[in-house]
Amino acid sequence: MEELIEKSTKQIKDRIEFWFFKYFNKTKTDFNGNEIFTLFELLNAKLQVELKQRLSLDGNEIPVLVLKISESELVINTTKKFVRIDSDSSEIINYSEFEWHNGYKSISIINTPTDKVANVKTEGLISDFGLRKRNGKIIYWKIPSGKPGFAFWNVTKKCELIGRKFKIIE
Numbered sequence: 001m002e003e004l005i006e007k008s009t010k011q012i013k014d015r016i017e018f019w020f021f022k023y024f025n026k027t028k029t030d031f032n033g034n035e036i037f038t039l040f041e042l043l044n045a046k047l048q049v050e051l052k053q054r055l056s057l058d059g060n061e062i063p064v065l066v067l068k069i070s071e072s073e074l075v076i077n078t079t080k081k082f083v084r085i086d087s088d089s090s091e092i093i094n095y096s097e098f099e100w101h102n103g104y105k106s107i108s109i110i111n112t113p114t115d116k117v118a119n120v121k122t123e124g125l126i127s128d129f130g131l132r133k134r135n136g137k138i139i140y141w142k143i144p145s146g147k148p149g150f151a152f153w154n155v156t157k158k159c160e161l162i163g164r165k166f167k168i169i170e
Contacts (some may be wrong), residue, residue, distance in 0.1 A: 004167035009060045012079040012162060016064045019155045036148035037067045037155075040076065051076065054090060055083055060168075067152045069126060069142055077156055080168065082131065084141050093131055093139060095163030101153050102130030102138050104145075120145045129153070 007015075017039065021027060033042030040048065040063040048063075055063060055076065065077040072087040082093045104120040105128035120127050123146035130138045143149050 005165055006169045007166045008169055009062055009079045012166060012168060013062045013064050015162075016077060016079070016155070016159070019158050020065060020151075023151050023155050036144055037065065037151045040064055040066050051085070054085055056090075056092070065155070067143060067148065069144060073142070075141060075143065075152070077159065079162075082156070082159070091139070091141075093133065095159045097133045097135070098160055098163050099132045099134045100160060101157050102132050103153065104129050104149070105140060118145075120149065122146060 017028075020039070024030070028039070031038055031042055033039065033044070040051075043051070043066060051066075051074070052063065055061075055078065057063070057078065058080065062079045063076050064079060067075040067077075069075065074085050076083045076085065081095055082098070084091045106120075118125055125145040126142045127145050127149070128140040129143040129149065129152075130140050132138050143152055
């Protein structure tokens, strides 16, 4: 069995942010919290408080990234897990359970607002996206298409490393 590398919650947060900034080839000052895929700490303070109440955070766990699906639905990456929140429910996938992304369920998106056929590279649409757990189960969450969805895919695929290689220390 592979030996776990000890990391603090802050080190994990910094690592996730590093992957985020590297993907976009930008720095923190290039973001303002209004992006579809953004940093949690850039959201307005009231929304941060509301979301933290719904996240079931462990004592030292930190929310890091937010993917906005709609006004009432979000996917939040913390230092330990993915959390999908909508107006009345939430679903959690711990990084220790996460194996890999399966990607978008379909390349074509037929139910567009204009009924035209589009694909997952088209900005502004929503499509089913698979997250595969270590037990083989695939969970489908709706995420944005286009650059925000591909950014989420590329940045968060590395969360598998957190679950597999890192032991979070207090």
